[in-house]
Amino acid sequence: MKKALSYILSVCLFAYLIIVLTFVTIKLKEVTCKGVQVVINDAKENAFVEEEDVQKAIKHHYGDLSKVDIVTIDKDSMERILGKYSVIKSAQVYYSLDGYFHISITQRTPILRIMSRGGYYIDEDGKFMPLSEKYTSRVMVATGNISKKFACRELYPFVMTLKNDRFWDALIEQIIVTDKNEVSLIPKVGNFRIILGKLENVDKKMDNLRLFLQKGIILKGWNFYKEINLKFDSQIVCVKR
DSSP, rough: HHHHHHHHHHHHHHHOOOOHHHHHHHHHTTOBEEEEEEEEEETTTOOOOHHHHHHHHHHHHHOOOOOOOOSSHHHHHHHHHHHTTTTTEEEEEOTTSSSSEEEEEEEEEEEEEETTOEEEEEETSSEEEOOOSHHHHHHHHEEEOOOHHHIIIIHHHHHHHTTTTTTHHHHHHEEEEOOOOOEEEEEESSEEEEEEEESSSHHHHHHHHIIIIIIIIHHTTTTEEEEEEOTTTTTOOOEOO
16 A cells, blocks of 8 residues: 555656646746846855856857847857856856846866966866966966976876865975976975975975974074975985075
8 A cells, every 4th residue: 555655656746747847848938038147156266257257258159148038048058168268167057937047157276376388377177277367366386397297297286285284285385396307395484495306205205394394493493494305215404504
């Protein structure tokens, strides 16, 4: 008896959903577009794209949408078009019975700015991201002779490690890369340079550096050394100012 009742309820629910969807589809065919409403996510953290930019892009590709039957516009194609813009990570588009297109934009998030070869960002997914004339993101900076391959394959995972550690994220301000792809760090406090060398065994190097900064440098002060060198195995070589 319980199985039969459950089956009947399932059939009724399915039939109800079909009726509702059919009603909505019919109603949508009668709806004309009143406008486009845009929401920019994480706008407080980044300002690479604004509502005006999205509105202009829609008008450029689709013309004036006012008084156009809303179902005649392919919202999937609209998502793909917006997703091609260099500062947009994704776009979600849907329309409602009140006659409006609703667009939710997620911006790309840079984590590193490369100050060479014209300049560009590396985003949180490890991908190349061009600079913007509209907005400059306050992120860690890397200078020197840096290839895009080195930036994406080696600097990106290293910077993500720094960014995900509260101590390093608060301390490190700049990365310097030599022609041999050796890395030095410039901290936000103190007047010294940290030489890591190649990004090999970097986790061990950073653990040694953390211990030295937390327990060693405090005895001498942040401006006692001009160089802290971790290129050599299992030792830290310091040069006094």
